[in-house]
Amino acid sequence: MASELLQLLVDGLTIGVVYVLLAAGLSVIFGVMNVINFAHGELFALGAYFALALIAPFGGSAFFVALFVAPLLVGIIGVGIERFTVRPLYGRNPLYHILLTFGLVLVINDLIYLIWEPGSVTLPLPAVLSGSITVLDVTASVYNLFIIVFGALMAVAVWAMFEFTKYGLIVRAGAQDRQMVRNLGIDIDRYYSLVFGMGAALAAFAGIILGGYQTVNPTMGMSVIIPAFVIVVLGGLGSFRGAVVGGLFVGLVQTALRTYAPIFEGTGIFVLMIGVLLVRPHGLFGTDAGEEHAGNLLSGPRGGFLDPQTRTRLGLAMVGLLALVPLGAGTLYSTYAVTLVIEIIIWGLFALSLDFVMGYTGLVSLGHALFYGLGAYAVALGLSHVSQSAFVVLALAIVISAVIAWGIGFLSIRVSGVYFAMITLGFAELFYNLLGQLEFTGGSDGLFGLSTYYGLAGVGVELDEIAVFLGPVAITGQSLFYYIALAALVASFLLTRRMLNSPFGAVLKSIRENEQRATFIGYETTVYKRRAFVVSGALAGLAGGLFTLNAGYATPSLVDWLNSGEVIVMVILGGMGTLYGPVIGSGIFFGLEELLTGFTDRWRLVLGTIFVLFVILLPGGLVSLPSRLAPALLGAPGRGPNPEPEPESNPDPEPATDVDDAHTRGDD
Structure with a gap:
C-alpha cells in the first residue's frame, strides 16, 4: 500500500510540475499585467515544436540545447504578441484579453498545422535521461525524476527573480502603480x-518537457x-503561490482519479474548481483588488446615425431577402445555399442569446455552448x-x-468578471465530460437516427411529405x-427587443452603464442578471434544439469550448449590445469560412487574424462602422461606436494582484 502511494x-x-510551469506563466502575466492569455496553450505547443525542429537533425543529444533555445524563441514571440496586440488593449476590461487571445489561438494553431502537419511525434531524448530507477519498490523513470527536479x-528561479532582483522590484512596483514608475524615468513598457515574454517562455518549457513525456501534436x-485555467482559478488569478499549489494539487488529483476512479478523471478537477469558487470566489490565494478599476465592455452603437x-x-428588408433564399x-x-443559411440562422440565434446577457449585463459566458448542447x-x-413532435421537444429544450x-x-453570478x-x-466542461461517459446520451458517439413530425398529439406531417408551390418553385423538406x-x-x-424596451430591460441597460449606481438606487442587480442569464440560456437551448431537428443528431462536440469561443467571435464581429449585430456576425463568420x-x-x-484586428481596431463591431465612417461619407459629425471615448492605446493597466504573494494587496 505504501509503495502504491509513493508511486x-x-x-x-511529474504531471503536476508541468502544470506548475504552465500555470505560473499564466499567473505571472495576469498578476503583473492583468492580461488573461488564452493563447498560452498554443505557446506551450510552439515550445515543443521548436524543440522538435532543433532536435530532429541531431537526435536526442541536442535535447538540452533545445530545452533552452526553444523557450527563448517562444519568449521573443511572446514579446511581439504583447507589443503589437495586447498593448493597445491596456485600460479596457480584462475580458477583452480573452477575446483577443482566443483569436490568437486560431492563428497560432493553424500555423502549427501549416508548418508541421497533423499527427503525433515523439520528442527524442538523450541517453542520460532514459532508463528507470527502483527505490523501496517504487519504479520511476529517470526522465520523470528529471521533470520533477527541473x-x-x-x-x-522565477520566484527568486521577482523577489530579489532589481528587475523584480521594478515589475512589482509597476504592478502597483505604473505611472509612478514611469515618472521615475523607467521605461516600464519594456519591462512589461x-x-x-517570460510567461511565454515558461509555457514553452512546460511544452518541451511534456513532449518528452508524452507526444508532440498540434492539439496539445x-x-x-483548460486544466491550466482551472489551476490558476483554483489558486487565484495572479497568485504565483496559487499556481504552484494548484498545479501540484491538480496533478496529484488527476493521477489519483486515473488510478482509482477513472470515470471521474475528466470531471473531478472541474467539480473541484467550481466548489472552490463557490466558497472562495477569487480562488484560494487570489483577491478582488483592482476589479473595481476594470474598464467597461465596449458595445455597439446605441442608435447610430440612422x-x-x-x-x-x-431590418424588414433583410428579413425579406432571407425569405427569398430557398426560392x-x-x-x-446550389441548394447548398439553403443549408449554409440555415446554419447561419441557427448560430445567429445562438449569438443573439449570448449578446442578451453579455451585451446588456457584461456577463461573459465562456461556457455558453453548454446551453446549446443542452437544447x-x-x-x-x-x-x-x-414525443416525436418537433414542437413538443423544442418546448422541452x-x-x-x-x-x-x-x-x-444562481451559483455563478455570485462571482464576477473573469471568475x-x-x-x-x-x-x-463538466457537462462535456459527462456526455462522453453517460450511456443514455450515446457516450462519445452521441445520438443519431432521429425522426420527427411537425404537429401535436400524433397529428402532423414530416417536412419531406409536403410541398408548398410558389409558381414553379416547390418548397419542401x-x-x-x-x-x-x-x-x-x-x-x-x-x-428580446420587447424585453429590452420594458422596465426589465431598462434595469439591464443601467447595469451595463453603471452597475454600482443601479445598486445604489435600490435595484438588486444580481436578480436581474440571473433573469437575463435564464432568458439567454433558453434561447441558446432553442438554437441547439433547431440544430438537432435539422441535422438529426446530437454529439458532445456541440459543447466543446471552441464553440463557446466562436460564438463570442460572432458577437464581437457583428457588434455587442445590439441584438442584430451578432446575427450579422454569424453571417460574416460562416461567409468567410465558406x-x-x-x-x-x-x-x-x-x-483569427481578422478577429484580432476587430478586437483591437473596431471593438464596437461591424455595426459601429457606419457611425465611424459617417463624417467622411456624409460630411457631418457621426456617433462613435460607444457613448464614451475609446481608451488610449497604451494607458496604465490596473493589475488585480502582484505576481509575488508577499507583495500582493490583501494576500497576507
Whole structure:
C-alpha cells in the first residue's frame, strides 16, 4: 500500500510540475499585467515544436540545447504578441484579453498545422535521461525524476527573480502603480514586454518537457489550456503561490482519479474548481483588488446615425431577402445555399442569446455552448423517449435549458468578471465530460437516427411529405425547415427587443452603464442578471434544439469550448449590445469560412487574424462602422461606436494582484 502511494506521488508530481510551469506563466502575466492569455496553450505547443525542429537533425543529444533555445524563441514571440496586440488593449476590461487571445489561438494553431502537419511525434531524448530507477519498490523513470527536479528549480528561479532582483522590484512596483514608475524615468513598457515574454517562455518549457513525456501534436495546446485555467482559478488569478499549489494539487488529483476512479478523471478537477469558487470566489490565494478599476465592455452603437424608422425598414428588408433564399435554390444557385443559411440562422440565434446577457449585463459566458448542447440533447432524448413532435421537444429544450441556466446562474453570478467567465467554462466542461461517459446520451458517439413530425398529439406531417408551390418553385423538406428556423430567429429577436424596451430591460441597460449606481438606487442587480442569464440560456437551448431537428443528431462536440469561443467571435464581429449585430456576425463568420475553405484548409488562420484586428481596431463591431465612417461619407459629425471615448492605446493597466504573494494587496 505504501509503495502504491509513493508511486502515485511520483506520477502525480511529474504531471503536476508541468502544470506548475504552465500555470505560473499564466499567473505571472495576469498578476503583473492583468492580461488573461488564452493563447498560452498554443505557446506551450510552439515550445515543443521548436524543440522538435532543433532536435530532429541531431537526435536526442541536442535535447538540452533545445530545452533552452526553444523557450527563448517562444519568449521573443511572446514579446511581439504583447507589443503589437495586447498593448493597445491596456485600460479596457480584462475580458477583452480573452477575446483577443482566443483569436490568437486560431492563428497560432493553424500555423502549427501549416508548418508541421497533423499527427503525433515523439520528442527524442538523450541517453542520460532514459532508463528507470527502483527505490523501496517504487519504479520511476529517470526522465520523470528529471521533470520533477527541473520544474522545481525553474519555479524557485522565477520566484527568486521577482523577489530579489532589481528587475523584480521594478515589475512589482509597476504592478502597483505604473505611472509612478514611469515618472521615475523607467521605461516600464519594456519591462512589461519582458514579463509577457517570460510567461511565454515558461509555457514553452512546460511544452518541451511534456513532449518528452508524452507526444508532440498540434492539439496539445488546446488539451492543456483548460486544466491550466482551472489551476490558476483554483489558486487565484495572479497568485504565483496559487499556481504552484494548484498545479501540484491538480496533478496529484488527476493521477489519483486515473488510478482509482477513472470515470471521474475528466470531471473531478472541474467539480473541484467550481466548489472552490463557490466558497472562495477569487480562488484560494487570489483577491478582488483592482476589479473595481476594470474598464467597461465596449458595445455597439446605441442608435447610430440612422433614425429608428430607417433602421426598421432595413431590418424588414433583410428579413425579406432571407425569405427569398430557398426560392432560388437549384436554379440561381446550389441548394447548398439553403443549408449554409440555415446554419447561419441557427448560430445567429445562438449569438443573439449570448449578446442578451453579455451585451446588456457584461456577463461573459465562456461556457455558453453548454446551453446549446443542452437544447440539442433535450431534443434528441425527447424524440427518443417522450414525443416525436418537433414542437413538443423544442418546448422541452427551452424549458430544460432555462431551468439549468437558472441553477447555474444562481451559483455563478455570485462571482464576477473573469471568475464568472471561468466558472461557466467549468460547468460546460463538466457537462462535456459527462456526455462522453453517460450511456443514455450515446457516450462519445452521441445520438443519431432521429425522426420527427411537425404537429401535436400524433397529428402532423414530416417536412419531406409536403410541398408548398410558389409558381414553379416547390418548397419542401429542408426548405420548409429554413422558414421554421427563420421564424424562430425573428420571433426571438422581437421578444428580446420587447424585453429590452420594458422596465426589465431598462434595469439591464443601467447595469451595463453603471452597475454600482443601479445598486445604489435600490435595484438588486444580481436578480436581474440571473433573469437575463435564464432568458439567454433558453434561447441558446432553442438554437441547439433547431440544430438537432435539422441535422438529426446530437454529439458532445456541440459543447466543446471552441464553440463557446466562436460564438463570442460572432458577437464581437457583428457588434455587442445590439441584438442584430451578432446575427450579422454569424453571417460574416460562416461567409468567410465558406469563402476561405475554397482556397485553403487553414481558414481559421485568416479568420483569427481578422478577429484580432476587430478586437483591437473596431471593438464596437461591424455595426459601429457606419457611425465611424459617417463624417467622411456624409460630411457631418457621426456617433462613435460607444457613448464614451475609446481608451488610449497604451494607458496604465490596473493589475488585480502582484505576481509575488508577499507583495500582493490583501494576500497576507
